[in-house]
Amino acid sequence: MSSGMTMADVIAGREKLMAIWEEALDVAAATGYWTDLHACGNILDAHQAKIREALVSGQFSGNAAKVLAEWDAIKVSEDSFRQLVEEDARARAPKPSGQSWWEILEVAPSASDKVVRDAYLTKAKQCHPDRVSGLAADIIGVAETMTKRLNEAYKEAERRPSHWKVKG
Secondary structure, eight states: OTTSOOHHHHHHHHHHHHHHHHHHHHHHHHHOOOHHHHHHHHHHHHHHHHHHHHHHTTOSOSOHHHHHHHHHHHHHHHHHHHHHHHHHHHHHSOOOOSOSHHHHHTSOTTOOHHHHHHHHHHHHHHHOGGGGTTSOHHHHHHHHHHHHHHHHHHHHHHTSOGGGSOOO
16 A cells, blocks of 8 residues: 555454454343444444455555455455354344343443433433422332333443443
8 A cells, every 4th residue: 555554454454343243242132232343344344345446456565456356255254254153143132122231221222321321320310210200100100110211220330241241
């Protein structure tokens, strides 16, 4: 590449991105929450497109046609690998039940502590029994049940494995 980047640098960057995708896959397989995995896949695809564009536009020195053919073969192989691994993980993953702490709090399992706490506080304010104290007993009961579910979900979120949390 004219910027001084070598193919080895590109491949090393790609390997780091694949490692992140594999971490997201582990979380998705354990939780049934697939949004983070799709986001990582989109980043991998955008990276591949950028490198391919650089190869086609002549930004690499040397035999660009040979490197482009190899890069395209890597992409096909990697896409097949990702598809097979994701299909296998989906088959083994728990199905969403609405009972998981991240579903109750409506956040990603990998959400930062701040995002989890903010979601909890927002929902707790919305359904706190004091907000409906003047209404029918059954409505107060629903508010109490929901508050209890939120409290339990928040406690569970605090105990989640650190590798599920967003870093930084």
